[in-house]
Structures are given as structure tokens and as C-alpha cells.
Amino acid sequence: MFREPLLASAPLRVVERTTDVATRAPSQPSRTFDAFGRHIHYLRISLTDRCNLRCVYCMPEQVVFRPNEELLTDEELFTILRVMSRLGFDKFRLTGGEPTVRPGLVEIVRAIAELPTTREIAMTTNGLKLARLAAPLKAAGLSRVNISIDSLDPHKFKRITRWGNLHDVLEGIAAAERVGLTPIKLNAVVIRGFNEDDVVPLAALTLEHDWQVRFIEVMPFADVAAFQQAAIVTTQEMMARIEAALGPLEIENGGKLDGEARLYRLPGARGVIGFISPVTAPFCASCNRVRLTADGTLRLCLLKDGEVDLKTPLRRGAREDDLEAIIREAIWLKPWGHDLAEGVIPMNRIMSEIGG
């Protein structure tokens, strides 16, 4: 049995461990729970730490990426995914870095679609390469996309992303909608001094389009944390700006979170507006996910450094049963939530290495 030390500090074990693996019928996948009774069945997979943009809130312009040999190969990734499926994982999100720069992306989507438990495969992308990739990704089994777009002004868009061309993203959104990668969700991180005014034109997109436009509070990570903490715009301020310009926001979905977003609708709007508030209103109680980094660690909480190395045991010959035991134990130790309010900031990775 291959076992690497768990870096996460162990939370109190408040519920009885669920090991339905012993009692299930052979063909039935298990369900996996953490020590707080949360059913963990959603895997976010960072396919690469590389990106074709350099967003100011995500990475420094002179970022150094990991050497290729440190990243999981397709075969290693597929082995881990088969194990996640055995553990009952049914929702997968591809992210990065920028997932569309990973060679073989379409094949990876097809492999996930073929897992027996898969119900949904989503992808978070900057959209630059979607115009060309939307159709083959849809054909391979991708369900839908979240596309990042922080401004509708080409100059501001370039300033935020450092290298980006807004036109390419708009074409990517159109292609995604055309091939049915829907419902379309747009993500905007709101940064003081860069795009706090842009929440209004972005929110106004929902008047005409059946889209979900989501505004995200910027989170602090490692070397970029000082900038991120100075630049945060709270959900409360975003809402006030939108209501002042476009009218009252009516709560949707009975106030229930859609993933991590709380949803609202402008009067008469076709689409909805979501607010993701990890800093001012953490949603840890409903967390159902873990993350696989491109270099093969299982990250148990986005905003905590605790990770479990899967690549080393895999490269030393661990079998799927061994990996299943390691992952089950790791998930049991998933921390309750983050400690941003206490000033504890994740330090071992920046956002592009985790994937959001």
C-alpha cells in the first residue's frame, strides 16, 4: 500500500466514516464522504499550469511554468480518473492554467465521457481558442463551458489580461452557444482600478441573453496576494453598482446556491447574474469538490495548502486499489473550510496552478 504523508491538518471526525465500498454490488460505484458528512463527487482537473494570457489577478507576467515531466501524462491522468469514477465522482470540470492549450484535450474529454459515472463535464476557459475547439469538444462529450471575460471594453480587457484580444473571446462565446455548450456561464473577476465599472455592462448582457454572468471576488494566493487583497471589490459593492444603474436584483432559485454562485435577476432579464463571494460569504458548508493539479496532487480545499501527492505513488507502481485507498483517506481529511477571515492565505500555489 502506497501512502504519502497527508499535509492537511486533520479536522475533527464528526460523523461515522462511510465505507460503503464493502457493501456495494461489484458494478456499483461507491459514494465518498468527508468527515463532516459532505458527499464529495465533483473533481476539478487542472490540465496544465500554462496559459496563453497573463491576467493581472492570476499570475505574474514573468511566471515560470513547471517542466513537462512534472505534469501528469494522459495515461496517468486516465488512471486517476478511473479511480475517481470508482469513488462515485460524477461531475468533472477541466481547467488550468488554460485547458485549451493542453495537447490532446478532445481525447481527454472523450475519455471522461466514457467513465461509467460521468453525468457532466464542464470546462472553464478564457475562450481564446473556443471558436475552433467548441464543435469537436461538444462532439467528444463536453457538456458546457464557463468563459472568463472581465470587461467588454477591448482596451480594459487587454490591460487586465496583459495579452488578450476581446474579439477572440466574443467569437469563442458565439461558437460555444452555436454548438450547444449551454447554459453559457461567463466569469468576471472584479478588480479595483481595472474593471469595477464594468460590472454594469457585463450584467446588462443578461437583459438580452439567456446567460449566467457571474462576478467573482478576487482571492489571495502566494506571491500575488498583496495585489489581490488591495484590489478586492466586495459582492456588496458590485450589487450596489448594478442596482444603481439597472434596477433591483431579484433573488433567484429561492436563494439556494448554484454551485458557488448566488443568483439574481434584473427586471425582465432573460439571463441571471451570479455572485461568487469566497471572501465575504464563504460557501464551505455546501462544498462537494476536490481538485487535481496538473502535477498530480489532490488539493482538498482551494484556499488551503493541504494536498496529497498522487503522482509519486503512481510512478512507483501503485495499483488502482492503492490509489483508491489514498484518495478515500485524503477526502475524509478534507478541511471544513478556509481561514481567510483569520488572515491565513494559501501560499504553496498561485491560482493558475490550481484552476479555480
Ligand code: SAM
Ligand atoms: N484559464 C481559464 C480561465 O481563465 O477561465 C481557467 C483557469 S482560471 C485560474 C479559472 C477561473 O479563476 C477564471 O474564471 C479566473 O478568472 C478565476 N481567477 C483567477 N485568479 C483568481 C483569483 N485570484 N481570485 C478569484 N478568481 C480568480
Ligand code: SF4
Ligand atoms: Fe490564464 Fe485563466 Fe489565469 Fe487568466 S485567469 S492568466 S486566462 S489561467
